[in-house]
Amino acid sequence: MKSFLLLLLLTCSTYAQSEYPQDYFRHPLDIPLVLAGTFGELRSTHFHAGLDIKTQQKQGLKVYAASEGYVSRIKVSHFGYGKAVYITHPNGYTTVYGHLKKFSKRLEDYIKLCQYEKESFEVEMFPGVDEIIIEPNEVIAYSGNTGSSGGPHLHFEIRDNQERPMNPLLFGMEVKDSKPPYVSAIFAYPKDDQSTINGKNERVALRLIPNKTGDYEVEKIKAHGTIGFGVVSNDKLDLAPNNNGVSNIQTFFNGNKSLEVDFKRFSFEEAKHINRYVDYDYYKSKKSKIQKLFIEKNNPLTLFKNTYDNGYVFVEDSTSSVYKMRIRDYHNNETWVTIPVKGELETIVRDSLDISKKSLVYSDKETTLTSGFITVNFYRNTLYDDEYLDFNVSSDTLFLGEDRIAMQKNFYINYDLSHYKEDHQDKLFIARFYGNYKKPYYVSSTRKGNILSARSKSLGTFALATDTVPPTITPINFQNKKWISKYRYLKVKITDDLSGISKYRATVNGKWILMEYDYKTNTLTHDFNDNIVNDTKNELKIIVTDNVGNSSTFEATFFRK
Numbered sequence: 140m141k142s143f144l145l146l147l148l149l150t151c152s153t154y155a156q157s158e159y160p161q162d163y164f165r166h167p168l169d170i171p172l173v174l175a176g177t178f179g180e181l182r183s184t185h186f187h188a189g190l191d192i193k194t195q196q197k198q199g200l201k202v203y204a205a206s207e208g209y210v211s212r213i214k215v216s217h218f219g220y221g222k223a224v225y226i227t228h229p230n231g232y233t234t235v236y237g238h239l240k241k242f243s244k245r246l247e248d249y250i251k252l253c254q255y256e257k258e259s260f261e262v263e264m265f266p267g268v269d270e271i272i273i274e275p276n277e278v279i280a281y282s283g284n285t286g287s288s289g290g291p292h293l294h295f296e297i298r299d300n301q302e303r304p305m306n307p308l309l310f311g312m313e314v315k316d317s318k319p320p321y322v323s324a325i326f327a328y329p330k331d332d333q334s335t336i337n338g339k340n341e342r343v344a345l346r347l348i349p350n351k352t353g354d355y356e357v358e359k360i361k362a363h364g365t366i367g368f369g370v371v372s373n374d375k376l377d378l379a380p381n382n383n384g385v386s387n388i389q390t391f392f393n394g395n396k397s398l399e400v401d402f403k404r405f406s407f408e409e410a411k412h413i414n415r416y417v418d419y420d421y422y423k424s425k426k427s428k429i430q431k432l433f434i435e436k437n438n439p440l441t442l443f444k445n446t447y448d449n450g451y452v453f454v455e456d457s458t459s460s461v462y463k464m465r466i467r468d469y470h471n472n473e474t475w476v477t478i479p480v481k482g483e484l485e486t487i488v489r490d491s492l493d494i495s496k497k498s499l500v501y502s503d504k505e506t507t508l509t510s511g512f513i514t515v516n517f518y519r520n521t522l523y524d525d526e527y528l529d530f531n532v533s534s535d536t537l538f539l540g541e542d543r544i545a546m547q548k549n550f551y552i553n554y555d556l557s558h559y560k561e562d563h564q565d566k567l568f569i570a571r572f573y574g575n576y577k578k579p580y581y582v583s584s585t586r587k588g589n590i591l592s593a594r595s596k597s598l599g600t601f602a603l604a605t606d607t608v609p610p611t612i613t614p615i616n617f618q619n620k621k622w623i624s625k626y627r628y629l630k631v632k633i634t635d636d637l638s639g640i641s642k643y644r645a646t647v648n649g650k651w652i653l654m655e656y657d658y659k660t661n662t663l664t665h666d667f668n669d670n671i672v673n674d675t676k677n678e679l680k681i682i683v684t685d686n687v688g689n690s691s692t693f694e695a696t697f698f699r700k
């Protein structure tokens with residue numbers, strides 16, 4: 140019987156490992172695998188969907204296909220993944236390579252045909268199964284820093300056949316990690332008005348006492364009623380100083396499993412709910428992310444497993460209990476946190492909330508707030524909870540609380556301009572103001588008749604602003620009426636105050652030319668190797684338009700032979 144059980148256990152664990160093909164996917168670079176970011180890591184608006192692989196602070200490293208397959212998608216965009224390739228493999232998984240500097244010659248030629256046909260740098264293509272076959276170990280691109288990337292690295296993903304990103308480290312790629320996760324803060328939360336933690340009915344920071352083994356004790360708390368806990372925890376790998384995400388957290392109350400969070404796989408649909416998972420108010424005020432180890436209503440995350448009572452625990456009077464957290468990295472190094480809990484009924488010391496000047500916005504039904512010529516619409520399920528919000532209007536300024544409440548989706552701000560008499564009506568936009576209210580930040584605004592609308596996912600102060608100044612266009616590496624025969628590239632700088640650049644178009648002798656836009660350096664670049672510019676005398680014309688429709692035209696003549 141004993142040996143049968145053992146056999147069964149062995150079979151189970153072997154199965155668990157081979158659930159994902161091992162050694163099928165290679166590391167996509169030919170330098171040692173060092174990570175700047177791990178899978179599931181908590182980013183500001185999403186869970187990180189892949190690995191951020193370090194490229195030794197360089198661009199232009201060869202990027203290899205992780206395995207054979209075919210190119211199923213190519214996307215070139217100003218933001219996001221910048222230049223990205225998707226390869227679908229015979230085993231059903233798709234690998235994604237982002238922030239690329241450029242593609243291999245074969246892909247580059249394929250993409251440029253599309254860019255010249257569409258007359259757009261930004262393109263998205265879905266080649267068919269037989270179109271671009273990728274051989275094992277084929278170089279598909281060169282690493283870069285394009286799109287919303289803060290430094291040279293390769294963003295690498297593995298997605299399952301339902302487009303759900305998975306932790307690539309489950310597939311046998313090795314990264315050195317001998318250190319367990321570390322904990323920087325622990326908090327307790329009351330679930331309702333009746334729960335108390337150390338005499339309070341609010342989030343309470345608990346005193347953390349590291350012990351010699353690397354685990355943590357927490358100073359004993361007094362509590363009563365239904366409560367939950369939160370943790371700030373990260374992991375460091377051996378070869379990099381980055382603070383990465385952890386891979387699994389389990390909680391136990393008096394030895395019984397209470398909740399598990401497992402960062403193995405998620406869907407893009409749910410990734411935005413990171414702001415329900417972390418304590419948004421704390422994140423916005425302290426820039427640190429508490430992971431809430433309990434599930435509130437309107438939280439659809441599938442990262443939670445094996446939960447009992449949504450991770451909350453009930454503390455009775457005159458009891459003695461222990462709550463534990465087990466935090467693991469993907470290498471299964473683990474850290475334990477032990478919190479002794481003394482059940483004790485206490486009178487609540489509560490700061491009373493003055494709601495007389497606030498407006499109630501519901502989560503499960505539409506709420507409209509109106510004052511003067513401003514209306515704010517919160518459609519159903521915009522908020523996670525019903526909330527009392529500040530709502531004040533003074534002239535054209537809308538004070539809509541502070542960015543301390545997480546939103547599921549955008550709310551809408553509408554200005555009725557029927558009686559608005561200022562000049563430059565067509566150059567108006569809705570702006571967001573931070574801090575000292577000096578600089579207006581453009582919020583994507585649209586106008587229908589007399590209604591100017593903008594949508595936002597964060598509360599704050601908004602007002603009307605006007606942008607009458609067109610963009611500037613300045614040549615970087617050439618001068619008007621000069622010879623530039625030996626140049627590989629043509630570069631110009633484009634900038635815009637206030638509303639920002641919306642579109643650009645460049646032609647030479649009337650023919651559209653591809654100019655790649657890098658918003659981080661405000662640069663437009665044309666590559667003469669595109670072989671579009673073949674005349675000796677060339678008339679360059681670039682038109683740049685900002686978000687409210689101001690536009691500038693730059694013209695110059697250059698010569699080549």
Ligand SMILES: [Zn+2]
Nearest residue numbers: 176190191294
């Ligand atoms: Zn990334």
